[in-house]
Amino acid sequence: MAETQTARGSITRRFNLSILAVYALSIAISAPTIYLYTRHEVYQQSNTQLRMLVDIVKSIKGYVGTDLRPYFLKQGLFHTAGMSGIVAISRVAENFKGMQQNYSIRNVSDNPLNAKNSPQPLERDVLQRFRSDRDLREVRVEGLLDGQQMLVRSAPIVSKKGCLRCHGEPSKVPAEVTAEYGRGSGYHYKVGDVVGLEVVGVPIADIDSIAMQRSLIAIGLLTLLFALVFVAINLLVRRNLISPMLQITETAHAIAKGRLDQPLNMPRDDEIGDLARSVELLRRSFAQLMKRMRKGGMTKPRA
Template identity: 30%
Template sequence: MSWFANLKISTKFNIMLSLLLLLVFLATAFFVYQRERALIDRIAVDNARSIARQIVETREYISSVVKGEPNDNYNLVPQVVATNVAKRLTRGSNYYVRQVSLRYRNPENRPDPFEAEMLGIFASKKSAETWRIVRTGKERSFRYLLPMVAEQSCLDCHGSYEEAPPFVQARFPKGHYSYDYKAGEVIGAVSVSIPLADLYRQAGTNFRDDLIYRGLTLCLIILVMGFLVRRTIIDPIRQVSSSITRVTATGSFGDRIPRRSRDEIGELVGAFNELMEELDRKTRQRMESEDRYRNVLEMAQSAIVTFLADGKLIITNRRAEELFGLPKEELLGASIFTFLDDGEGVRDGIEAYLRDGTGGVVGETTPRKIRDIRGGITDVEMALSVSSSDRNPLFTAILREHIRRRV
């Protein structure tokens, strides 16, 4: 994830916001699609149940009111009437309805494997109705079955052979399995079938439209949120970052950022401005102090130098330039030990002081000999003191001249 850590804040925010909203978008779309499918399933079950019950009621009604008429008109047979009613009810729709039975008389009423399985369940009285999604080959269908129970009127044709009407006896001989039903026994079922592609076509259309709508909404939310976050959070932070970069590059503490709010970002901007003011004030004070210190150094009658523990000169005055015979530009950075006749002894004394905290040549005034760049030797008294800056010891030597000699 190092690549992600190196991205800009705005890019990170846009990526995280987009992923979060995309996840919410997909989850919502999935739940909406599932809910719509469940609604379609419920509507399909209600419609299939309504059609099946109408057919069952029609069959039972015809069985109860029609007596000898089927002998003269075959179309008044209850099963035939129910079949024709089913065709009329489902005309122009994607519903396919038929009556099925394990002991069928019409070959068109022969059950398929699924219907045969459900009829067996109905016969054992384990279910009043059933519906499932069934795969047949490459196609999937919604299947609904409502059992039909033999009423007393049904036994006129499906009871004993001897009591059956003549036209039934003529068509189905004695011993045919469609006889000998008992009242209350499952005689068959109304089977309703709907191709799943037709059933869910509208759900797919609605889901597609919903995806487009939600996708556009998602893009709009990302754009608006990105604009607001960039304006209220990222831009102020970027201003602070740019100002800090300029301070690092120029050393100037004059930058100020307009404070537009009083929230956490506003507090950050305010704290940055206060920090810049404090640093600017301290910088001016330090520069003024250094100017006064330099003025004092330049006014001094003795040579004064400040150097680090390794002898590197960092501050000199005009008298020191004359004493060492070098201009300030060349003198700064040089080692004071090279100008002292006993430079190594002074170095050892400083190291002893740094090691033990006392002793050595620090805090004492000792006679020394200074050798300038041209080889001239000057007798001086060296008063050495120590101070600290940024935890680094600074040594200041005041060199009072006595006699200058030429070699």
């Protein structure tokens, strides 16, 4: 009986070890997959938002350039936000920031009229890149802007002749501008210089914490699933494999000891059933042989 106990233990253990291995493998595969998928999804989302914001900024500039500026010039009127797309964007950006704190639309310069438009460290780096490579049209970086991790798109702002109207020599700039911004900074532009940057930033979600949260949910579900499979397989193995095999083993032991009067009846249409029928056939053959030997007067079979 001790032998059959070990045999029973080993089949179940083998099944259980396989289930555990598959469980470990599925967790090892799902964790990095979830991380990569989350990363892809987060970047795609931020990129879509970024494109939208860039296009909105372009649209506002287009509106100022084609509708407002010609009108003001024709009328001989002066109004900064109606004449400069950059100023219009700054005003819109201020309102927008009031409603959407996580997004940034900025026009920056290291020689600004408005001190609020001074470059932050990330912007200073990008400005440097545009100045050292004048063919560069656009830069996309991820970094800290307005104290937040953001996906940032930036393009250079190049000075043109029309800009000098407000950014040229302070003595020639409209009084409205110098009255509001003083005469200290934001002037002396030279045509063709990279004077600043237009910057658009959208928040980039914390990939690690989202991936971690998703991984924990996935691991929880996998564990539940494998626990169910584990219980189900153990029950099935015990009912369909181990119990009938114990019964067959018992019969075989009985035959070996000469007890031939216990028929083995296992009506199963599978391999275990075949095995049981073979053992039963063996038992019957032995029983018949013994009967014949007794009739023939022989009490013991000859060796």
